[in-house]
Amino acid sequence: MSLTSEELNYLIYRYLQETGHEVSSLALQEETRVLEFEKKFKERIPLGCLVSLVQKGILYTESELLVRYDGKVMPVDPENYKKNFTLAQALQVDKEQFPEISNTGRFALENDSEAEEEKLKEGKDEENSQIIDGTHKAGNSDEDEGFIKALESIFSYGSSNACEWSGSYFAWSEKTPTNSAKIVRLKSNKEFSVPTVLTYPTVGKSTDTASNNTSNNLAGEITAISWSRSGDRLLTGVESGEIRLWTLDGKLSNIFNMHKAPIITMKWSDTGMHCITMDVDNVTIVWNTLTGSPVQHFDLKEVINNFGESLGIDCEWIEKDKFVIPGLNGAILLFQINNSNEPIGRLLGHSKTITCLSYNESNKLLLSSSDDNTIRIWRGHNSNASHCLMGHSQGVVNASWMKNNDKIISCSLDGSVRCWTILKDGAGDIAAKDGGANNYANNNNAMFACSLIDDIPIVYGCISPDKSMYCVGRLDGQVIVYNLELLKKNMEELENIVSKKTTNDAITVPLEIPIKAEYSVPISKPNNYVCAISWCETNDLLSVSYAENQSYVFRL
Missing domain, CATH: 1.20.960.30 (Mitochondrial Import Receptor Subunit Tom20; Chain A)
Incomplete structure (x- = not known):
């Protein structure tokens, strides 16, 4: 119920x-x-x-x-x-x-005895x-001290739609009249280089006298940013659909100009030879980044007129020459780079917009999340999901693989963050010994940890490169960083407790996901939600872009 x-x-x-x-x-x-x-x-x-x-x-x-x-x-x-x-x-x-739901710690009222x-x-x-x-009640403290750190800002920039780290280089879009993107390099602990500005040309309005229609030739705001895997090239996409390729020193290398709607996502291949771009009209294009020519073009923009929603907001590369994109009715389509626009496989299970796709190179599994409130796991050469994780009451915003590749963390518009276990052959991570029943995760929807602070929707989620932390951004602008290393420690303690039990005593989960740090906007404007989050490869720097307020780079 x-x-x-x-x-x-x-x-x-x-x-x-x-x-x-x-x-x-x-x-x-x-x-x-x-x-x-x-x-x-x-x-x-x-x-x-x-x-x-x-x-x-x-x-x-x-x-x-x-x-x-x-x-x-x-x-x-x-x-x-x-x-x-x-x-x-x-x-x-x-x-x-x-007792964890009582008003204690940072939620306690003043003088509450x-x-x-x-x-x-x-x-x-x-x-x-x-x-x-x-x-089993696990504490919600950081470093066993019971304190939640406040994120320290070391760099600020204006309101922004997108940001992304690549090594020591950081790029972001900035909502200015010139619709520019900027690149800076981290020189020392808190010092950044002078920004390199990537500016789009400003063109006035033109009128078609035959149809008496006025069109705006402005590029519009930059909606997406993506570094190549090697970190030497940067893609920027704007509201008009134009995509530009820049070198590391800020020089324009190429222009990709086939989209006619705002760009929502861009993904580079491992080799850097190809990239996938998607817009809000359900148009997906695979580009050859060396020549600037389109390799494959998938136009489903008529669907948005019929259903009134996007098919998906993410895509993913599978191996070097295969990729997946959202399809009709929640399907995920598998393609191979060639001259054919026919999919080589269809993954059927989701029923609404695809929100996240993530391929795990280690276990060769594809992770997907959707607005249908579910998360699914897909194995190669199988069109049916091997796992379906249900528990969120609203659309899943992000789902990411955790460090040991058999666990998943997700966040949702319902305001919750949840951790899941992918079971192997029907057995949980804590296996029953000698025929005992000391197994708290014995089904395919095994949630072992959860955090629900309040009902404010989470609109963005991102796991750190070393997968030791998970950051979420909420609709009210609050940023929360979860400590996955401490969660792992609490899990190991629970495993030790279970392994020593000799009776069929039940262990109740989920555990509480410990919070490491947080940031709340002091003075928030209306609609000042988190637009983008990106981690530095050193795992100690975190950039957060806001829709209306000042945006920041935080040090943990």
């Missing part, structure tokens, strides 16, 4: 109407989408539905205490339930069973990990 915030708003709206609070219900009607639900569910929602659901929630919370870890039902004390079978008691039970006592209690736990009522 799942309940969205909008559905809850509608239940509150119905409750206010039923109890005669007309002014309050009118205010809720003005600020939410309850009228849309009124049309759909008016005849289906019974009177007192909200109160009934809350009562069932209390019953469920209390019933959890009646079942032990071994499945046996504990004796019931009727007199006790007559006194304590209330909402306040249910909240207290839930708080004791899952209860929160301070909880903090002191946690500080006495030297290992920052314990077993409480069969539940």
Whole structure:
């Protein structure tokens, strides 16, 4: 069962109407989408539905205490339930069973004595990990000190749509009247070179007298940036669809001019001979970067007129001469570089826009995520997904392979970050010994860690080059860096606990993903969301581009 915030708003709206609070219900009607639900569910929602659901929630919370870890039902004390079978008691039970959701640490209210006592209690736990009522509770501290660092800014630039590191060189787009991109080189710990400016020409408006139509010949804002794998060339794509190839010293090398809509993604091949570009009209082109000529052209722009949405916003290279791009109805199409525009394979499973594609060279698996709330894993020569990871309640923004290649981390518009285990032959990472049942991950949707701070959507996610950290950017501009090394340590502690158990005791997951550092915009403008995040190869520098505010390079 799942309940969205909008559905809850509608239940509150119905409750206010039923109890005669007309002014309050009118205010809720003005600020939410309850009228849309009124049309759909008016005849289906019974009177007192909200109160009934809350009562069932209390019953469920209390019933959890009646079942032990071994499945046996504990004796019931009727007199006790007559006194304590209330909402306040249910909240207290839930708080004791899952203490990580209480207001502690950076979420605690000032002078909150209860929160301070909880903090002191946690500080006495030297290992920052314990077993409480069969539940493994991992701490959310960094370096075992309980502190979340504030990201330190060492370089700033204007509002930007795209940014990317390549070695010690950093490039970004800047929203200025000249629609320029800039390149700087990191010279020392905090010192950058003078920026090299890549400027697009500014052309005025022209009018077609025959049709009396006015067209804007301005290139528009730079929407995408991509370094070659060797780091000696840079591609920039703009709103008009024009793509320019630049050398490292800022000289224009070539112009690719077949797209007619804003560029959303560009991917270089390993050899640097080819690149794939995609625009918002579902047009995908494979270019020969040495000659500037198109090798293959896939035009599905009619689809956006029929369905009103993009087929996908990512593409990926598979080996040196193969690549995958989004297709119709959530399909992923596999092509080979040649003169044919017919796919050599189709991966069927997703039903909505493809948001992320990532190929793992080590295990030869393709990872994909979609607006259909799922993540899928694909094996070679098989058109069906080998794993389907379900748990996010809204579209998945990013999914990345973790360090050991059998785990995945993802973030979503539902505001959550989740870690998953890919099982091998039906066995989890913590294998049962001697026929025991000490396996907490025994299905193909094994989520072993999660972080949900609040319901603010995450719009960008990026894993560090050494895969020790994962950074997400939210719709409100907040940036959060998760510590995957500490998560791995907590996982190893849990494995040790499980390996020593001799009974069929259940271990409850997921663990909490530890936060390493964060940054919140002091004064945020409307729509000041995170547009792009990029890690330096040294893993200690992080660039974040904002839509409206100043953008920054942070040092961890």
